Structure formats: structure tokens, C-alpha cells
Amino acid sequence: MSDTVLLEVCIDSIESALAAERGGAHRVELCSNLMDGGVTPSAGLISNIRRKLSIDVHVMIRPRGGDFCYSAEEFETMEQDVLTAKQLGAKGIVFGILTSDGEVDVPRTRHLVQIARPLNTTFHRAFDMSPDLGKSLADVIAAGADRVLTSGGEQRVEDGILAIAKLVQAAGERVAVMVGSGITESNVRRIIRETGAREIHASLRTRIPSPMRYRNDRISMGPAKGREYDRMIVLEHTVRRLLESANNGVAG
Numbered sequence: 001m002s003d004t005v006l007l008e009v010c011i012d013s014i015e016s017a018l019a020a021e022r023g024g025a026h027r028v029e030l031c032s033n034l035m036d037g038g039v040t041p042s043a044g045l046i047s048n049i050r051r052k053l054s055i056d057v058h059v060m061i062r063p064r065g066g067d068f069c070y071s072a073e074e075f076e077t078m079e080q081d082v083l084t085a086k087q088l089g090a091k092g093i094v095f096g097i098l099t100s101d102g103e104v105d106v107p108r109t110r111h112l113v114q115i116a117r118p119l120n121t122t123f124h125r126a127f128d129m130s131p132d133l134g135k136s137l138a139d140v141i142a143a144g145a146d147r148v149l150t151s152g153g154e155q156r157v158e159d160g161i162l163a164i165a166k167l168v169q170a171a172g173e174r175v176a177v178m179v180g181s182g183i184t185e186s187n188v189r190r191i192i193r194e195t196g197a198r199e200i201h202a203s204l205r206t207r208i209p210s211p212m213r214y215r216n217d218r219i220s221m222g223p224a225k226g227r228e229y230d231r232m233i234v235l236e237h238t239v240r241r242l243l244e245s246a247n248n249g250v251a252g
Contacts, residue, residue: 006178006198007024007026008025008029008058008202010202013233018052021053027092029060032045033065034205046085056120062124067098068098069097069105070097075097078095078112083115086119090119092119092122096127097109098126103135109144114144120146122146127140128150133152134170140175150167151179161191164179164195168197178197183202186245206233212228212229
């Protein structure tokens with residue numbers, strides 16, 4: 001087992017991407033609309049970030065928010081988005097597809113993995129929405145994905161530590177198990193120590209005020225009033241501190 005920890009930072013802007021790289025992140029997961037769990041970013045954003053970063057960029061392939069059971073038309077969109085990300089120089093894609101029964105959709109997952117090659121592939125936390133994590137792990141492996149992102153079927157990774165440890169043991173060398181959802185500087189050592197995972201996924205977003213001087217408080221563009229005048233970004237020092245804590249946890 002490796003004695004270092006690989007850190008993936010979830011980002012939705014060039015500013016956050018550059019901060020993640022400066023802080024020592026090994027790769028970024030590029031999304032848009034993180035307020036809804038992340039959806040596929042624009043071609044322009046993928047291209048711009050890919051040009052500016054030297055670390056790997058993995059692109060979210062998710063046509064909408066909500067559940068992970070997609071129509072034929074939505075799946076066609078995902079196919080095209082995979083090919084676009086590939087063409088624009090992404091190093092990996094991130095996606096998750098479930099059946100209406102909540103199980104991993106193996107045929108569709110395998111298809112996206114195949115058309116993405118040689119890009120790296122991650123099955124995201126749709127995995128945690130499935131009824132049997134052990135079976136879902138076997139399905140992800142059968143579909144050929146390189147990695148699964150999980151919180152152990154819980155809202156926060158701290159509550160899924162026992163489940164994750166079992167997944168790491170069951171996965172062996174067949175697929176990487178990356179842990180995420182609520183990882184912080186204060187809990188990352190315990191998570192690494194007790195799960196045996198060596199890849200972590202974190203958003204590390206910090207709220208900063210908008211530079212807008214004029215504000216129309218009568219109008220909200222979404223369900224969260226005032227969200228138009230907040231920005232959530234990744235800060236370099238938070239990335240660096242998390243990574244230092246993580247590696248100290250391995251060393252300890």
C-alpha cells in the first residue's frame with residue numbers, strides 16, 4: 001500500500017482550479033453547479049482549465065441534477081459529453097448510472113468506460129445511493145471503471161468508515177476506492193487510518209462575498225435567496241493543510 005495520499009479537489013472555476021494546484025492537489029474534478037451536486041461543465045471551461053493546469057483534470061459527466069437513472073436521450077448526451085471531454089484533453093471522466101432499482105447500470109457504465117478510453121474513469125457517489133454496496137462494487141469492477149468514489153453509503157464519510165474499510169479490503173488491486181463527503185483537516189487522519197484508503201476527494205469551498213456594489217435584494221435567481229451575492233471558492237492554504245494532515249496520518 002502506498003505511503004502517500006492522493007488528493008482530488010472538486011472545483012467549478014478557474015480560480016479554484018489554480019488554487020488547488022498551488023496547494024498541492026494531485027488532480028481536480030471539474031464540475032458546474034456544485035449547489036446541485038455537480039453537472040457537466042461547459043466545453044469552454046474544460047478547455048480553459050485544461051490549458052492552465054499541469055495537474056490532471058477529470059470532468060463530471062452528468063446531464064442534470066436529481067437521480068441517476070437516465071433516459072435514452074440523456075444517455076446520448078452523456079456519450080457526447082464524454083467524447084467532448086476527451087477531445088478537449090481531459091485526463092479522466094466522472095459519472096454514475098443506476099437502474100430504477102438503484103443498482104449499478106453495468107451495460108451503460110461499461111459503454112461509457114469503453115468510449116472514454118484511454119481516459120481514466122471514476123464511478124461517483126451514485127454508488128452510495130445503491131441498496132447493496134458490496135454488489136455495487138462488484139458491478140463497478142465488472143464494468144471496467146478505474147475508481148469508485150464513496151462515503152460508505154452515508155451522508156458524511158465519518159459515518160461510513162466501517163463500510164469503506166470493507167470496500168477497500170474487497171476491492172484489493174482491482175479498483176481504487178476514493179473516499180469523500182465531509183473530509184476536513186481535523187478528520188482526515190482518522191479516515192485514512194481506519195479505512196485504509198489512499199485517495200481522498202474534497203471540495204474545501206470557502207464562502208467569499210461578491211464584488212457587486214449594487215444589489216437588488218427583491219429578486220433571487222434560485223431557491224436560496226441572496227446566493228447571487230456569494231461565491232464559493234477553493235483557497236490554496238486549505239488544500240495544503242488538508243494534504244499535510246493526510247500525509248501525517250499515513251506516516252503516523
